[in-house]
Amino acid sequence: MSKQKLVGLLVVFGLFAGQIHAEDAQPHHTKLWKISAAVLGAVTIADMQSSMGRPEANPLLASNNGHFNAQGMALKGALVGGVVGAQWLLLRHNPQASKYAAGANFAMSALTGAAVVHNHMIK
Numbered sequence: 001m002s003k004q005k006l007v008g009l010l011v012v013f014g015l016f017a018g019q020i021h022a023e024d025a026q027p028h029h030t031k032l033w034k035i036s037a038a039v040l041g042a043v044t045i046a047d048m049q050s051s052m053g054r055p056e057a058n059p060l061l062a063s064n065n066g067h068f069n070a071q072g073m074a075l076k077g078a079l080v081g082g083v084v085g086a087q088w089l090l091l092r093h094n095p096q097a098s099k100y101a102a103g104a105n106f107a108m109s110a111l112t113g114a115a116v117v118h119n120h121m122i123k
Contacts, residue, residue: 030095030098030099030102032098032099032102033087033091033098033099033101033102033105035102036101036102036103036105036106036109037084037087037105039105039106039109040080040083040084040105040106040108040109040112041080041084043109043112043113043116044076044077044080044112046112046113046116047076047112047113047115047116047119048068048073048076048077050115050116050119050120051068051072051115051119052068052069052073053067053068053069054067054068054119055067055068056068056072058072060072060075061075061076083108084105087101087104087105
């Protein structure tokens with residue numbers, strides 16, 4: 001169980017590590033995009049928590065026995081971190097697109113949130 005908590009903390013710090021430097025270097029990003037990135041990170045963590053040790057429908061995130069474990073958690077965290085990082089890079093050159101990036105983040109959060117609700121309903 002402690003290994004899972006450690007991986008979860010690493011995912012959280014990985015998702016938000018770039019935000020600290022982004023505020024100093026690029027004041028152009030809007031507050032809405034930052035909030036949407038935080039919401040996406042929080043919902044992703046909730047999804048990981050609700051899926052841990054349970055059968056996983058996504059074969060990319062499933063372990064050899066078909067369950068969601070630390071390997072799937074690391075991959076999912078890397079994917080979400082990559083999306084937020086790519087948005088940050090794109091918004092550095094085109095800050096007016098931040099409302100579209102925020103919309104995409106909120107849409108991904110809604111879909112992931114639906115999965116969290118589903119996972120908790122079938123527990």
